[in-house]
Amino acid sequence: MKKIDESVLKEKDKAIEDLKKQLSEAQENWKRALADYQNLEKRHSEDRVNFIKFSIKNFVLELLPVVDALEKTHEYLQDKGLELSLKQLHKILKAQNVEKINVLGKDFDIQMMEAVSVADGKEDNKVITELSPGYTLHGSILRPAKVIVSKNVQNSKS
Numbered sequence: 366m367k368k369i370d371e372s373v374l375k376e377k378d379k380a381i382e383d384l385k386k387q388l389s390e391a392q393e394n395w396k397r398a399l400a401d402y403q404n405l406e407k408r409h410s411e412d413r414v415n416f417i418k419f420s421i422k423n424f425v426l427e428l429l430p431v432v433d434a435l436e437k438t439h440e441y442l443q444d445k446g447l448e449l450s451l452k453q454l455h456k457i458l459k460a461q462n463v464e465k466i467n468v469l470g471k472d473f474d475i476q477m478m479e480a481v482s483v484a485d486g487k488e489d490n491k492v493i494t495e496l497s498p499g500y501t502l503h504g505s506i507l508r509p510a511k512v513i514v515s516k517n518v519q520n521s522k523s
């Protein structure tokens with residue numbers, strides 16, 4: 366048997382170690398690339414869902430002044446036909462996840478309301494009048510409610 370040169374064995378061992386190291390680096394790069402791709406897919410999917418959920422936002426914002434006008438007209442006329450039409454319109458808005466914000470008697474919330482005026486009242490920072498209703502779309506503020514907020518004059522004088 367021929368004696369194998371030890372330097373050749375060392376070179377082969379070194380080559381094998383280098384190949385193992387390259388393979389390990391390639392596997393790590395592949396795992397990182399796969400994770401990046403999965404994150405990109407997830408972000409894209411979330412963006413699509415949000416686009417679909419909020420694609421009607423501008424349309425609803427243009428529609429809300431019409432709803433306001435119809436509601437004011439109904440308050441004045443008390444017309445049954447107009448009342449039925451408003452109910453249908455509110456049902457359609459609700460189906461699109463557009464919700465009216467209830468504000469009367471609640472504490473003033475700067476996130477959901479816009480204080481147009483302050484008036485005398487029994488308690489501080491309570492909504493006493495709603496001038497224009499606020500709405501949310503999928504839980505996000507679409508339009509803040511315009512309100513009049515109470516200010517307790519007796520507490521501020523003492």
